[in-house]
Amino acid sequence: MKKEPVNIDKQDTVISIRGLYKSFDELDVLKGMDLDLYKGENVVVLGRSGAGKSVLIKLIAGLLKPDSGTIKVAGEEVDKLNAKELQELRLKIGFLYQGSALYDSMTVKQNLEFPLVRNKPNLSRKEIDEEINEVLKHVRLEDSGNKMPSELSGGQKKRVGLARTLILRPDIMLYDEPTAGLDPVTSGDIITLINEGQKKYKTSSVIITHDLTCAKATGDRMALIQDGKFNREGSFVEVFAEGDEEARKFYDYNFIVDT
Numbered sequence: 001m002k003k004e005p006v007n008i009d010k011q012d013t014v015i016s017i018r019g020l021y022k023s024f025d026e027l028d029v030l031k032g033m034d035l036d037l038y039k040g041e042n043v044v045v046l047g048r049s050g051a052g053k054s055v056l057i058k059l060i061a062g063l064l065k066p067d068s069g070t071i072k073v074a075g076e077e078v079d080k081l082n083a084k085e086l087q088e089l090r091l092k093i094g095f096l097y098q099g100s101a102l103y104d105s106m107t108v109k110q111n112l113e114f115p116l117v118r119n120k121p122n123l124s125r126k127e128i129d130e131e132i133n134e135v136l137k138h139v140r141l142e143d144s145g146n147k148m149p150s151e152l153s154g155g156q157k158k159r160v161g162l163a164r165t166l167i168l169r170p171d172i173m174l175y176d177e178p179t180a181g182l183d184p185v186t187s188g189d190i191i192t193l194i195n196e197g198q199k200k201y202k203t204s205s206v207i208i209t210h211d212l213t214c215a216k217a218t219g220d221r222m223a224l225i226q227d228g229k230f231n232r233e234g235s236f237v238e239v240f241a242e243g244d245e246e247a248r249k250f251y252d253y254n255f256i257v258d259t
C-alpha cells in the first residue's frame with residue numbers, strides 16, 4: 001500500500017519543534033529534537049521501543065513539560081500557555097490513544113455526544129444528531145450507534161475512538177500506534193480512515209507507529225528517532241532504502257516484502 005500524494009502547504013507550519021530536551025531523572029529521552037509538521041501533512045514518527053515517541057506527542061499536547069526547547073502548535077508556544085489557553089489549544093488537537101478509552105457504560109452515540117456537548121454547549125439537538133451521524137458514517141459504523149462498547153470488536157472500538165476525536169473537528173491529529181493489536185485487514189481499514197480523514201477534514205497529523213505498512217501507507221514523510229533526535233527524515237525510501245545499520249534493522253524486523 002502506497003500513500004497517494006496530497007496537497008501540503010509548506011508555507012504553513014502547524015507544529016514547529018526546536019531543540020527539544022526531555023529527561024526523567026537520570027534518563028535523557030529527547031536530546032535536542034527538531035521537527036516541523038506542515039498543514040495537510042501526515043508525518044510518521046518511527047523509533048525503537050523507549051525511543052521517546054509517546055513522550056513527544058504528550059509534549060505536543062501539553063500533557064508534559066519540556067526541560068528546554070520550544071514547541072509551537074498552531075502558532076502557540078505550548079509551554080507558555082496558561083490552563084485556559086492550553087484547554088483552547090487542545091480543542092484543535094485530536095488524540096487517538098492506543099486503547100480507545102471509550103466509556104463502557106455509554107452507548108456508541110453517547111460516547112460521541114459526551115465530548116461534543118461538553119465542548120460545544122450551544123448546539124441544538126438536531127445539530128448534535130447530525131454531527132454524530134456524520135462521523136459515524138465516516139467510520140462506517142452508522143448502524144452501531146446504539147451498541148455498547150462491549151459489543152464491538154477491537155477494530156470497531158478504534159473506529160469509535162476515531163469518530164469521537166473527529167467530532168470536534170481537530171486541525172491536528174496525534175495517532176499513537178493506530179494499528180497496534182489489529183489484524184492486517186482491520187489495520188487496512190484504519191489506514192484508509194486516517195487517509196480519508198486527512199483529505200475530508202483537512203487534518204495535519206503526527207502518526208506514531210511500529211507498523212511499517214501503516215507508516216508507508218499513511219505517511220507523507222517519515223521521521224526516525226535515533227538517540228533522542230530525528231536523525232533520518234524524508235520519504236519512506238529515503239529513510240530506509242539507503243538506510244544506516246539501525247534503520248535497516250528496524251526495517252528488516254518489520255519484514256516488508258513489497259517495497
Ligand SMILES: Nc1ncnc2c1ncn2[C@@H]1O[C@H](COP(=O)(O)OP(=O)(O)OP(=O)(O)O)[C@@H](O)[C@H]1O
Pocket residue numbers: 024027029047048049050051052053054055056
Ligand atoms: N512519566 C514518566 N516518568 C518517567 N519515565 C518516563 C515517563 N514517561 C516516559 N518515560 C520513559 O521515557 C522513555 C520513552 O518512553 P516512551 O513511552 O516515549 O517510549 P516509546 O518510544 O513511545 O516506546 P514504545 O514504542 O514502547 O511505546 C522510556 O524509557 C520510559 O520509561
